[in-house]
Amino acid sequence: MEKTIAIIPGDGIGPEIMAQTLQVLDIVGRRFGHTFRYEEAPMGGNAYERCGEPLPQSSVDTCLGSDSVLLAAIGGPQWDHLPAEKRPEAGLLGLRRALGVFANIRPARLYPELAEACPLKPEIADQGIDFVVVRELIGGAYFGEHKSGLVNGVETASDLMAYSEHEVERIARVAFDLARQRQSRVCSVDKANVLASSRLWRKVVSRVAEDYTDVTLNHMYVDNCAMQIIRAPGQFDVILTENLFGDILSDEASMIVGSIGLIPSLSRGASTLALYEPIHGSAPDIAGQDTANPLAMIRAAAMMLQYSLDMAEEGRAIEQAVSDALRLGLRTADIAGGGPAIGCRAMGEKIRTLLAV
Ligand code: NAD
Numbered sequence: 001m002e003k004t005i006a007i008i009p010g011d012g013i014g015p016e017i018m019a020q021t022l023q024v025l026d027i028v029g030r031r032f033g034h035t036f037r038y039e040e041a042p043m044g045g046n047a048y049e050r051c052g053e054p055l056p057q058s059s060v061d062t063c064l065g066s067d068s069v070l071l072a073a074i075g076g077p078q079w080d081h082l083p084a085e086k087r088p089e090a091g092l093l094g095l096r097r098a099l100g101v102f103a104n105i106r107p108a109r110l111y112p113e114l115a116e117a118c119p120l121k122p123e124i125a126d127q128g129i130d131f132v133v134v135r136e137l138i139g140g141a142y143f144g145e146h147k148s149g150l151v152n153g154v155e156t157a158s159d160l161m162a163y164s165e166h167e168v169e170r171i172a173r174v175a176f177d178l179a180r181q182r183q184s185r186v187c188s189v190d191k192a193n194v195l196a197s198s199r200l201w202r203k204v205v206s207r208v209a210e211d212y213t214d215v216t217l218n219h220m221y222v223d224n225c226a227m228q229i230i231r232a233p234g235q236f237d238v239i240l241t242e243n244l245f246g247d248i249l250s251d252e253a254s255m256i257v258g259s260i261g262l263i264p265s266l267s268r269g270a271s272t273l274a275l276y277e278p279i280h281g282s283a284p285d286i287a288g289q290d291t292a293n294p295l296a297m298i299r300a301a302a303m304m305l306q307y308s309l310d311m312a313e314e315g316r317a318i319e320q321a322v323s324d325a326l327r328l329g330l331r332t333a334d335i336a337g338g339g340p341a342i343g344c345r346a347m348g349e350k351i352r353t354l355l356a357v
Helices: 014-032 045-051 057-064 088-099 112-117 165-180 196-209 222-231 243-256 295-307 312-327 344-356
Strands: 002-010 035-040 068-073 103-109 130-136 146-151 154-159 185-190 216-221 238-241 264-268 274-278
Touching: 002 014, 002 045, 002 057, 014 035, 014 068, 014 295, 014 312, 014 344, 045 088, 057 088, 068 088, 068 295, 088 274, 103 165, 103 243, 112 312, 130 165, 130 243, 165 185, 165 196, 165 238, 185 196, 185 222, 185 243, 196 216, 216 222, 222 238, 222 243, 238 243, 264 295, 274 295, 295 312, 295 344, 312 344
Parallel strands: 002 035, 002 068, 068 274, 130 238, 185 216, 185 238
Antiparallel strands: 103 130, 103 264, 146 154, 264 274
16 A cells, blocks of 8 residues: 655654654565555744744645655744744644644553553552543633733733533534444543533433443543543543643543653544544653653554554554563653663664564
């Protein structure tokens, strides 16, 4: 097969982890007889430096014209002073909107090989951690009206958290469909005791559940969910939640399975075009040091092969190579627990060697 992949290396550690990932894909292509064509789509701080915009239209067009989109990460303190619409994050939000990707799917699974990297007590971790966070991605407070200014002479700011029935229904269906492929359990997370948008959320999710009588639904407040993820993570199968809560809960989930540097995510909308990325940011504190963990990015590519490019076996081969590398004891600094660590390039090279056999 021949596939065109739009690639967004981004900022910070982005280009380092993307380089390792593309080399992994090249090995997959060689082993399985595919050709991957990469088309770079600048986005984020680097795009602002080059074109004065964090998301040039040409990048949107490149993404829309490709079979899939692979994004590393964007952002950095050097762009913090820019007005909101010029900041790297505006590029990311704009891309999600342009691609219409309203559902973000983030798996949290503890590799047995990494049990020692789990900060929870062994008796909790031993119950198994294997759940997926389904996060609404283009609504809620991140996309509501942002206001700041003087009110009665006092500096004031507000962010509107708004959801429509339609927005809740379509993300709920993604979660219920996914649950059917797993253990058929959905936990919908909201703050319905305080927020009007959460009360609508709960009402619509409950209604959608009537179409999925084979799936068990329960509702949980977000503060309780944050506790339950560390108290008894084994209880979860699919966690369904809105944008802001999902952002925070999925980072928490990433910590209990070892590192933010391990978790990929998939974002999709109504069309077949999906966006694959690690859940972490551009990690400016370690950029250029060859210490970043490339595994979340490499696993994002594996997810892309499985879910967008009809290459399930190829995706599984990458996942197997990642498991094998961890079983062999190979660790980047973020998962080494102070023990011996290898760099980003060495980890990428090891994955390629394991894949090539
Ligand atoms: P971050 O995820 O970049 O970093 C948090 C911590 O995790 C840092 O200590 C970092 O060194 C570490 N880390 C992250 N990825 C790692 C990896 N692959 N290997 C090893 N360690 C890793 O979050 P942050 O520091 O809050 O944000 C930094 C920048 O990234 C900001 O500009 C932020 O806006 C941006 N950001 C971008 C995205 C995205 O592109 N999707 C997501 C989150 C944050």
